[in-house]
Amino acid sequence: MKVIALVTQKGGSGKSTLCVSLAVAAQQAGYRVCILEIDRQATATQWSQLRKGEPPEVGQVPADKLDATMARVGMGNDDGTYDFVFIDTPGIDSPGTGAAIRLADLCLIPCRPTPADLQAVRPTLATIHRLEKDFAFVLNQTPPKSYRVRDTAEGLKVLGMIAEVNIVMRNDHQDAMGTGQGVTELNPTGAAAAEVRQLWDWIDNRMKELPSVKAA
Ligand SMILES: Nc1ncnc2c1ncn2[C@@H]1O[C@H](COP(=O)(O)OP(=O)(O)OP(=O)(O)O)[C@@H](O)[C@H]1O
Ligand SMILES: [Mg+2]
Numbered sequence: 101m102k103v104i105a106l107v108t109q110k111g112g113s114g115k116s117t118l119c120v121s122l123a124v125a126a127q128q129a130g131y132r133v134c135i136l137e138i139d140r141q142a143t144a145t146q147w148s149q150l151r152k153g154e155p156p157e158v159g160q161v162p163a164d165k166l167d168a169t170m171a172r173v174g175m176g177n178d179d180g181t182y183d184f185v186f187i188d189t190p191g192i193d194s195p196g197t198g199a200a201i202r203l204a205d206l207c208l209i210p211c212r213p214t215p216a217d218l219q220a221v222r223p224t225l226a227t228i229h230r231l232e233k234d235f236a237f238v239l240n241q242t243p244p245k246s247y248r249v250r251d252t253a254e255g256l257k258v259l260g261m262i263a264e265v266n267i268v269m270r271n272d273h274q275d276a277m278g279t280g281q282g283v284t285e286l287n288p289t290g291a292a293a294a295e296v297r298q299l300w301d302w303i304d305n306r307m308k309e310l311p312s313v314k315a316a
Contacts, residue, residue: 106118118267129301134184136166197227202233237263239262272287272292
């Protein structure tokens, strides 16, 4: 079982949006997947309620119960209940964010192509470095083509690994959130779906190179 945490204290960068669509893409690729949410905003939980029982399962977990929940679903076992657990975290620095980073095999840091977003990744990155975690930036809500994307990508490259796939700003992401779907379910042949599938493949390949984090 591998753990993927979506983290950055910058609000609105796309943690929840990417979390649910990546979880669905992973499930469609044949993996057993669940989402744990430690954000009181409950974005993923509300999304899940629209799915009327369709997997992936979404659980809202208080930060101080995260370790126990992970142990229960078999963290550190190759044959745990799930192949991948996605953790969605709040857009503020909180104990939950630290707990999610500590449990993660890979931290994904969504970042919009703006100087403010680039600046805002630094505290999150400091925690990730302190805990010696693997991470990747994901450029999200990018315009289809812009010098800003190139500039931000170059800024992020200096700070560390950046996913090879950018997620362009597209209505499908907003519509999918509102209908309780992943973008690959809402519009399977759309560009947003293609990008999310490519991003999932990139993450999946990267995760195959990483050792599993053991339960606390
Ligand atoms: N690639 C995208 N294209 C279009 N809209 C997007 C995209 N990614 C995110 N959004 C929109 O941006 C807004 C913020 O996204 P989201 O809620 O996923 O961010 P977040 O990082 O989880 O925020 P918070 O820190 O408040 O939890 C939402 O309205 C969402 O629909
Ligand atoms: Mg969110």
